[in-house]
Amino acid sequence: MAVLEESGESGMDLRGVRCVWPAAGSSAERREAEREAERREVVERVTRWAANRSDVVGLLLVGSCARGTAGPDSDVDLVLLTTEPSGYGEDGARVRELRLGEVIRVQAWGPVTEWRHATATGLEVELGVTSTAWARTDPVDAGTRRVVTDGARPLYDPAGLLTSLIRACG
Numbered sequence: 130m131a132v133l134e135e136s137g138e139s140g141m142d143l144r145g146v147r148c149v150w151p152a153a154g155s156s157a158e159r160r161e162a163e164r165e166a167e168r169r170e171v172v173e174r175v176t177r178w179a180a181n182r183s184d185v186v187g188l189l190l191v192g193s194c195a196r197g198t199a200g201p202d203s204d205v206d207l208v209l210l211t212t213e214p215s216g217y218g219e220d221g222a223r224v225r226e227l228r229l230g231e232v233i234r235v236q237a238w239g240p241v242t243e244w245r246h247a248t249a250t251g252l253e254v255e256l257g258v259t260s261t262a263w264a265r266t267d268p269v270d271a272g273t274r275r276v277v278t279d280g281a282r283p284l285y286d287p288a289g290l291l292t293s294l295i296r297a298c299g
Contacts (some may be wrong), residue, residue: 162252163250164252165199167250168203168252171229178226178227180285184211184216185285186290187209189209189281189282189284190206190282190284191207193206198280198281204253204254204255205255207254208263209256214259217242224244227256229248229256231247232245233243242259244256264293269298274298281294
């Protein structure tokens, strides 16, 4: 079942992106349905933004949302591959274009710079910005392999770089 489905833009295919919840009935289920709608909106917005940037080579949804096992407190985890990682530096101008909420942490994890945001509702969105070298397949970096094997779904992958990486991580 496709929760998000988009076509017509080169390289963007959201079919199969799922963070599924029960039908809204109880108060808790309604809140979770609202949270899920917010997650979908964030994923869709970032994917469209990425597809329209000449420096972006790929966008990968990782973690529980990619596995379809997100819980009530799950965040949205994304990895952005760019030809210009230095352009996403300390001033954060490019990242702010996404309107993901307040930046609550910026931290380097090896070759990845994590930009963690909190939306007005408290949803956390992690955008890891890195170069295309992160997706190298010969050999696959151990940290990259851990991220990918924990759940990964390409959201924007016009050259197939992320698809090749997922295959290499088998």
